[in-house]
Amino acid sequence: MQDTDSEAVILKIDDVSKVFDGARAVDRVDLDVNEGEFVTLLGPSGCGKSTLLRMIAGFEVPSSGRILMRGKDMSRDPAYQREIGMVFQNLALFPHMNVYDNVAFGLRARKRTDDLDRRVREMISMVGLEGFESRRTGQISGGQRQRVALARSLVTAPDVLLLDEPLSALDLKLRRQLQVELKRIQRETGITFIFVTHDQEEALSMSDRIAVMTAGKVDQYGSAVDIYHKPQTEFVARFVGETNFLSGSVCSVTSEQTELDLDGTDIRLSVATTSAARRQGERMSVSIRPEHVLLGARGEYSVPARVVSHSFSGATITYALDSAAGPLLAQVPFQPGRGHPLLPGETVSAGWPNDAITLIPA
Amino acid sequence: MTSRIIAVAVLLFLPLPIVIVVLSSFTSAGYLSFPIKGVSLRWYAEFLGSADWLRVMGTSALLALIGATVSTAASLGAAWAVVRHRIRFGTVYETILLTPLIFPHAAIGVIMIVTLSSLGWLGTFTGLVLVHCILTIPYAYRPVAAALRKADPALEEAAASLGSRPWRTFWQVSLPAVRPGLVTSLLFSFIISFDEVTVTMFLVGPFVMTLPVQVFSEVLESASPVIAAVSATLVLFTSAMVFVLDRVIGIQFFVERD
Numbered sequence: 001m002q003d004t005d006s007e008a009v010i011l012k013i014d015d016v017s018k019v020f021d022g023a024r025a026v027d028r029v030d031l032d033v034n035e036g037e038f039v040t041l042l043g044p045s046g047c048g049k050s051t052l053l054r055m056i057a058g059f060e061v062p063s064s065g066r067i068l069m070r071g072k073d074m075s076r077d078p079a080y081q082r083e084i085g086m087v088f089q090n091l092a093l094f095p096h097m098n099v100y101d102n103v104a105f106g107l108r109a110r111k112r113t114d115d116l117d118r119r120v121r122e123m124i125s126m127v128g129l130e131g132f133e134s135r136r137t138g139q140i141s142g143g144q145r146q147r148v149a150l151a152r153s154l155v156t157a158p159d160v161l162l163l164d165e166p167l168s169a170l171d172l173k174l175r176r177q178l179q180v181e182l183k184r185i186q187r188e189t190g191i192t193f194i195f196v197t198h199d200q201e202e203a204l205s206m207s208d209r210i211a212v213m214t215a216g217k218v219d220q221y222g223s224a225v226d227i228y229h230k231p232q233t234e235f236v237a238r239f240v241g242e243t244n245f246l247s248g249s250v251c252s253v254t255s256e257q258t259e260l261d262l263d264g265t266d267i268r269l270s271v272a273t274t275s276a277a278r279r280q281g282e283r284m285s286v287s288i289r290p291e292h293v294l295l296g297a298r299g300e301y302s303v304p305a306r307v308v309s310h311s312f313s314g315a316t317i318t319y320a321l322d323s324a325a326g327p328l329l330a331q332v333p334f335q336p337g338r339g340h341p342l343l344p345g346e347t348v349s350a351g352w353p354n355d356a357i358t359l360i361p362a
Numbered sequence: 363m364t365s366r367i368i369a370v371a372v373l374l375f376l377p378l379p380i381v382i383v384v385l386s387s388f389t390s391a392g393y394l395s396f397p398i399k400g401v402s403l404r405w406y407a408e409f410l411g412s413a414d415w416l417r418v419m420g421t422s423a424l425l426a427l428i429g430a431t432v433s434t435a436a437s438l439g440a441a442w443a444v445v446r447h448r449i450r451f452g453t454v455y456e457t458i459l460l461t462p463l464i465f466p467h468a469a470i471g472v473i474m475i476v477t478l479s480s481l482g483w484l485g486t487f488t489g490l491v492l493v494h495c496i497l498t499i500p501y502a503y504r505p506v507a508a509a510l511r512k513a514d515p516a517l518e519e520a521a522a523s524l525g526s527r528p529w530r531t532f533w534q535v536s537l538p539a540v541r542p543g544l545v546t547s548l549l550f551s552f553i554i555s556f557d558e559v560t561v562t563m564f565l566v567g568p569f570v571m572t573l574p575v576q577v578f579s580e581v582l583e584s585a586s587p588v589i590a591a592v593s594a595t596l597v598l599f600t601s602a603m604v605f606v607l608d609r610v611i612g613i614q615f616f617v618e619r620d
């Protein structure tokens with residue numbers, strides 16, 4: 001196998017599947033990860049995130065396909081020969097060792113013992129655990145254990161670090177704090193991170209690129225902005241953030257413009273043609289994020305709607321509306337003193353700008 | 363109130379035979395009796411001064427040591443296969459390992475006479491080691507399997523992802539994780555083997571004899587208080603082991619369901 005990929009690609013997942021007892025846990029996944037990138041695997045429970053990670057780490061062998069590291073097929077190499085670190089969901093710290101020995105384990109195992117003490121202490125200070133070196137892993141807090149796990153896996157400077165929901169057991173505040181720290185450490189070390197989570201906010205705030213997975217497949221792989229603003233499937237649009245789905249049928253397609261008649265209204269949407277566009281007469285959906293819905297006669301398009309309910313959340317109010325095109329959620333900024341919120345039963349015109357629309361195959 | 367009296371009575375009664383044996387070992391009379399006539403250490407002197415007694419005690423200790431080590435090592439291997447590799451029919455296999463617990467010991471004795479003589483090992487030390495391994499495996503297996511079930515398999519994966527080769531992972535991660543189970547297993551099988559009479563009785567011969575069986579046959583022949591001295595020493599020794607065990611792990615580790 002020769003390296004035909006661009007130099008930046010450090011890890012290439014090539015058509016990888018994993019079958020357990022006839023069930024496809026991972027189904028023909030293709031994924032490129034660039035050197036130094038922060039990639040997140042995002043998806044609901046059971047979609048195959050851990051299985052994919054475990055194949056990269058070398059704990060499972062793919063049923064088919066290849067995993068290439070810098071162009072070299074390593075799908076069948078044993079885990080200890082790969083330069084891939086892993087932070088486990090339950091951390092898996094060595095309970096019979098203190099913090100120092102946990103962190104030093106990888107250097108000793110790889111026989112990189114010259115300079116060991118300096119490197120271990122450097123790593124311990126990077127994660128902010130000075131003074132805890134001789135504590136047993138049972139004698140420190142959850143957040144500190146998290147840091148030990150991180151330091152232990154980073155000290156050998158692996159090519160890629162895999163993190164399987166490392167923050168999911170922590171409370172929200174600590175979680176936010178460690179997210180920031182994780183990003184800082186990733187920047188400082190320049191190590192490629194592959195991070196697993198089922199929390200879409202976490203994914204959006206931390207990642208360079210996100211792979212949204214469902215039922216063993218990668219539905220969409222792209223930047224956080226693309227995933228949020230240009231979802232390519234209904235699953236991605238619904239899983240990442242909240243969204244409105246309206247349906248219609250295609251009335252004309254040119255290479256530039258696709259026109260769509262919105263069901264229940266006489267609105268004809270005209271949007272830029274994407275790969276999702278279909279032939280005339282076919283059914284399609286459009287996704288419009290609640291924060292893009294405007295109230296009052298504004299935006300390129302508008303439909304009459306009736307307020308069903310509203311919920312207040314600090315800076316914004318979210319209205320549930322019943323419109324001619326179907327149910328709509330509208331999230332609008334709330335400014336005290338600028339009029340009262342709309343009450344259930346009131347009618348209002350709901351609109352949206354043209355560039356808020358994403359076409360999605362129905 | 364009555365139930366309390368009964369409970370206290372039972373608790374007092376249970377160790378009574380032990381107390382009597384220990385007390386009667388200090389007699390100055392030439393025969394076993396209770397209450398004792400006068401106090402002396404002459405029977406301890408006779409026990410510890412007798413090459414015969416010391417030899418069988420050595421045999422018993424060596425037998426228990428080898429038996430416990432082999433049983434524990436075998437249990438670790440078996441438990442690894444059943445717990446970690448989830449081999450097929452694992453639970454059936456576990457049940458078979460535990461059968462010596464419920465099988466009548468007299469029957470085991472008879473079976474072992476037949477087995478060992480066909481191997482040519484009847485009346486040999488090797489034969490006793492084999493049998494003691496079989497008898498102690500149930501006691502060795504449970505704590506090891508329980509410790510292995512408690513240990514997190516991700517520890518070994520973590521070690522591998524840090525570049526640790528399998529042998530290093532085994533010695534530095536897997537073994538320490540099950541160490542309490544191994545210590546319990548060693549101590550328990552040592553005690554079981556060291557005190558074993560019923561089955562061993564069938565298998566000793568002119569060339570090999572164990573301490574408890576020797577005590578038993580002495581009792582049949584004479585009522586010398588030296589037997590009480592030997593028994594008291596056995597009691598002391600076993601209690602010391604149980605004490606150590608309790609200190610190191612806590613008895614509940616063994617009693618607990620796995």
Ligand SMILES: Nc1ncnc2c1ncn2[C@@H]1O[C@H](COP(=O)(O)OP(=O)(O)OP(=O)(O)O)[C@@H](O)[C@H]1O
Pocket residue numbers: 020021024025043044045046047048049050051052198
């Ligand atoms: N060793 C295994 N044997 C059989 N099936 C397995 C095994 N490991 C995983 N699976 C199945 O594969 C599918 C994917 O599991 P996986 O653990 O990869 O999901 P996940 O995305 O990590 O979920 P979660 O967010 O809950 O951790 C699940 O249906 C799971 O039951």
Ligand SMILES: [Mg+2]
Pocket residue numbers: 049050051164
């Ligand atoms: Mg998982």
